Amino acid sequence: MATTLSREDLLRAYRMMKTIREFEERVHTEFATGDIPGFVHLYAGEEASATGVCMHLNENDKIASTHRGHGHCIAKGVDVDGMMAEIYGKATGTCRGKGGSMHIADLDMGMMGANGIVGGGPPLICGAGLAAKFKKKNGVAIAFVGDGGSNQGTTLESLNLATVWQLPCIFVMENNGYAESTASKWSVACKDIVERAHGFGMPGVMVDGHDFFAVYEAAGEAVQRARGGAGPTLIECKLNRYFGHFEGDAQTYRGVDEVKKLRETKDCINGFAKRVTGAGMLSRAELDAIDKQVLAQIDSAVAKAKAAPKPAASELLTDVYMSY
């Protein structure tokens, strides 16, 4: 059958992408005020990837993220209020304010964590994939990896292991062209990361990561394959980030007006809106209503986060170390 997306699916996809965008734009603004501790790495521009993949997932499925993890968290259903509070380091945060941006994790939602270790996610999903295989509940495990992360030994070992054990794993390589400030054309030996899939005995697909429909369809096939027991898949999403590697990054490695041009020509949300309204599937008024609701949701999340208490000094060592 055709890749069918109902009106409800399309509305959900738009809301998800818009929530990620507004969340990131707002964190960008708020970070400049100095109220947010630590580092933040923003996902704006890449929303179609997280959304196109996570729309296929259910509560049994696991994802592992990167340092640029807010978008993956939102797409997997992590509470936005909790995320914002976590970024502010508040006691009401997803991890009680002790993780911050790079360690937001919500195991109940199948979100195994943003990850400060580049290439840290792939080994985690091999474990989650193995667990899913033994539990026989058709669960899948997905790691989002950047182009920098694609070069890490942990990633390459995981690709190998996933094939050797025929794990229900999907490696989504979000190639935004830069590993921190190093262009991937300088640092990735085979320019299309997808070429590596063949060497590890799994199919690899390259899609336009700005195109929700392209990501959604490719991810759907990969998820179906994983659930069916046919093993892992690598998907390379070619996309761009709108902000620097981290907030405060002067981005001297980027071209003049590069981001301005990207925002004008490679905006996954505008492209989505144009297509669904052009096709008469959704109206602009419906999208505007979502925009308004999302804005209010983010305003509320920021207000709640600012008002929330910090973790008490007595909580300093709780939740930090795991005892087995």
Next chain:
Amino acid sequence: MSPLAPIEKPAVGIIANPASGRDVRRLVAKASVFHTAEKSNMVQRALTALASCGVRSAVMTRDLGGIAGGVLRALETHRALPSAPWPSVTFLDLPIEDSAIDSVRAVDRMLELGVALILVLGGDGTHRVIAGRCGSIPLVALSTGTNNAFPEIREATIAGLAAGLIATGAVSREAGTVRNKVLRVRMNGEERDLALVDVCASRDHWTGARAVWKPEDLTELFVTTARADAIGLSAIAGLTHPVERSAQQGVRLKLCPVGEGIMTVRAPIAPGLIAPVGIAEIGTMHPGEEHMLEKRRGVLALDGEREIEFGPESRLSVSLHLDGPLTVDIGRVMRLAVEQGLFAEQVRHRPAEYHEIYSTAPDQPTEETWQPH
């Protein structure tokens, strides 16, 4: 962009698409994987062949995929080693956007520079884009994968030889090239795009991952050429109503659910994917006739890739034309070159037995057979 510097003639253009061979068919149909390194190697093998025919210069696209980078490194190595000479290679100083516009700009620049022909490494999509711009300059169409209906899977050395023979005039362009058919798509009264092999309407709403591999979604198919040994959507026609590349007509089919209509054909619509397809109606396409598509919501695939999303209000039509791109017929060029004795240099008189054996009785060798070395 730098101003155009003159290049030594005869010159050949080379366009290698770094993005071909990466789509979802690798996942859903076990389509072949075509590495960047092999594309770069293909260009290098072609350069050797081009030089052996007397081509003085090549003009090549740059890319972020590593093809041009591989050639650049090889050029340095090649100069340092006692190898057969290569043409001088100029890399086009054009912006790289990693999209079809790169190929369009490259063709325009190559035409300005006066190349004799363009060697294209890519899939049906790459060739479709280039065909829309190349005018009367012939293409040497090389497939970088098993999934293509228009470009051929050929050894690049042989393609390079054929390209060199045409570029230098050793084999005449008239004798060694063929004019291809083309399908033009009009949308709401305006020409929208073209296809070299097939145009197919699908019930899908979105272009999605581009490739077409779900036969149950297909509603109408138009083909310029339908070979019985083709891979892809044109095989649906090729296995029921074949049409040669040289024929002055095409085929159109209305498709339907399996078990309905006039027949069901099991067709290899993608590598590793043989699927039953119901056919409701088969008709001939004559040049210039405009065939209107059924009004519905859907997607139009051009040469196997979903390109155009349309709604029930859209007026879409497809027509066949005989003024498509010129392509070098590699096999024919090589045969003509052999007939002209372009490859063999006679170093001594042939013995009489040679003529007897190779000219009159090739099926009856004798013990005295003379073996040429």
